Amino acid sequence: MTDRLGHKQTAAMFALMVLGREVPNPELKELVGFTLTGKERTQLKDAGYITSEQVGRPFVHQLTDRGWAWCEKELGAKTPPPPRPQSTLCSVLYLVLGGFDGFLRGRKLHLADVFGTPVPPAPTEDLETRIRVAYRELVKEPRGWVGLVDLRPKLGAPAAEVDAVLKELSRAGQIHLVPEDNRKALTAADHEAAIRIGGEDNHFVAFEGS
Incomplete structure (x- = not known):
């Protein structure tokens, strides 16, 4: 499997990145309109980008460390968006993501610092x-x-x-x-x-x- 993923797999990776936690298929469907199943799921799992286990009936997915690294690499990619089908919106999204990557690099931050474990709120008076x-x-x-x-x-x-x-x-x-x-x-x-x-x-x- 190459580092470039198809549109649905790329969308799933970025969705799991933003959520920063385990996500069951029904929630993925509700949030982004599709589930991660079949060959697309097994390819991501076999590549080591996600963990994906059946919990009850639905599959539950989460990015691995290698998955976070893929997202960081994709953010800064100088290559075009994934293969067709693709839209103007997709191209613009990649332009935005590239700018976000520059912001993170300038501050020596990683994606997990933004989308991973939530930062606890600043202490307030008890x-x-x-x-x-x-x-x-x-x-x-x-x-x-x-x-x-x-x-x-x-x-x-x-x-x-x-x-x-x-x-x-x-x-x-x-x-x-x-x-x-x-x-x-x-x-x-x-x-x-x-x-x-x-x-x-x-x-x-x-x-x-x-």
Whole structure:
């Protein structure tokens, strides 16, 4: 098998490159309009460009290291697109890919750096930190009480996640949670914002040492 592949095999290789993971045939069909089967599949597998195994009923494909290397070589190829049938769009695509190859080479990057394992997002403040910051913004005096109805909207986090952090802080003795003494003063929003601990709804929080 030569390094130049047919249109469908080339399209499959680039699709697997962009997805950067195992891709079952039904998903490949949904995304690019065809499946990788028959001689086209076995040729790519025999060439060492892909792994392709039957998982349940469908075949599941993924690029190998050699497959990634083929894609990099094809990106920078000075030769024309694969043999006919070919279209103007195909030719332009190869022109775009060549420019992308130049961009990667200029920055000493590889395709796997772009399409491989996703880069983890930059760390953001954890929820406990956001709770502490919001509390300090709302509290009127050291170790003062802040209503959960006022605290929750500033956090932008699901109630269950906020409850889990508050309960952990309470168990650690870093906060105090208390109910509203005058239950008649509670609004529907107060009831919704309350946190239930030990069978009792709590409506206010105070941090130790804040």
